[in-house]
Amino acid sequence: xxxxxxxxxxxxxxxxxxxxxxxxxxxxxxxxxxxxxxxxxxxxxxxxxxxxxxxxxxxxxxxxxxxxxxxxxxxxxxxxxxxxxxxxxxxxxxxxxxxxxxxxxxxxxxxxx
Amino acid sequence: xxxxxxxxxxxxxxxxxxxxxxxxxxxxxxxxxxxxxxxxxxxxxxxxxxxxxxxxxxxxxxxxxxxxxxxxxxxxxxxxxxxxxxxxxxxxxxxxxxxxxxxxxxxxxxxxxxxx
Numbered sequence: 001x002x003x004x005x006x007x008x009x010x011x012x013x014x015x016x017x018x019x020x021x022x023x024x025x026x027x028x029x030x031x032x033x034x035x036x037x038x039x040x041x042x043x044x045x046x047x048x049x050x051x052x053x054x055x056x057x058x059x060x061x062x063x064x065x066x067x068x069x070x071x072x073x074x075x076x077x078x079x080x081x082x083x084x085x086x087x088x089x090x091x092x093x094x095x096x097x098x099x100x101x102x103x104x105x106x107x108x109x110x111x112x113x
Numbered sequence: 114x115x116x117x118x119x120x121x122x123x124x125x126x127x128x129x130x131x132x133x134x135x136x137x138x139x140x141x142x143x144x145x146x147x148x149x150x151x152x153x154x155x156x157x158x159x160x161x162x163x164x165x166x167x168x169x170x171x172x173x174x175x176x177x178x179x180x181x182x183x184x185x186x187x188x189x190x191x192x193x194x195x196x197x198x199x200x201x202x203x204x205x206x207x208x209x210x211x212x213x214x215x216x217x218x219x220x221x222x223x224x225x226x227x228x229x
Contacts, residue, residue: 033217043158043204045217056215091158098215099146099165099208104158 002026006092006105013082014113021077021108023092032075033093033102034067036060043091049075050098079110087112114139117205117220124225126195133180134190134223136205144210147188149179152202152222161203164188195227 005024013019025032034046047057049067066078075094079086089109093102118137126132138147149161164172164179172179180189192199205220 035217035219042221043206043219045219048215048217058216089156093158099210101148101160101163103160104150106155106157109156 002028004092004094004103004105006090006108008108009106010109010111012111012113015084016081019079019082019110021079021090021092021110023075023077023105024073025075025092025094026096026103027073029094029096029103031055031095031098031100031102032067032069033095034077035091035093035104036088037091037107038085038088046077082110082112084112086110115220116140116209116218117207119205119220119223121223122221124223126192126225126227128197128227128229129194131191131193132195132225134192134203134205134225136188136190136220138186138188138205138207140186140207140209142209142211146208146210147179147181148206148208149177149188149190150204150206151199152204154201158204162190192225197227197229200225200227 007022032049035043037043045058047061048055068076089107091107092105095102145166147164151159162172162174162177164181171181176193178191202222204222207218209216
């Protein structure tokens with residue numbers, strides 16, 4: 001069964017550095033999403049992406065964050081000037097349509113030192 | 114107000130028995146979708162079941178069924194014949210379809226432990 005893949009599984013970065021989290025959505029899916037989950041807390045929506053542009057974003061998704069689909073398969077989340085509080089599990093998800101279930105990747109655990 | 118409320122932080126169930134995990138939601142939009150996800154200790158998020166606000170029948174997927182009570186704004190997950198592998202965190206989530214677009218909300222989760 002096709003799945004969403006995320007790399008790396010664990011990223012350790014110094015505070016203030018930029019980090020790029022990568023995702024390969026399911027190939028016939030058109031909608032892509034990023035979520036984050038701070039340890040022990042609930043999953044929080046960051047952004048959704050469709051047709052090469054952001055369709056929705058939450059209050060969390062400020063100027064520090066950006067998303068890109070640099071080619072036909074990858075979907076990236078860039079976090080500039082990382083802060084300690086950016087430490088979290090970041091999940092990528094994709095869905096076939098806006099109203100279809102979202103399938104999640106295994107997540108990238110981001111640790112900011 | 115919370116968009117998704119899961120009032121059971123932890124639940125225990127005997128193997129082979131059924132268990133209901135509660136979820137209530139808050140929206141004024143007529144169009145929305147409700148999801149349940151399972152998160153094992155390994156951390157990945159696994160989609161279980163989906164219910165659209167206009168769906169007439171309760172969703173079922175194998176041992177999972179969604180008890181959708183629209184008037185009460187509840188979307189409880191029922192797991193029948195529990196298995197040891199069902200031990201995990203379970204998250205209820207909602208996609209809210211407003212005039213300004215779609216937003217997504219997760220509950221705080223319920224930790225389910227299946228006892229042999």
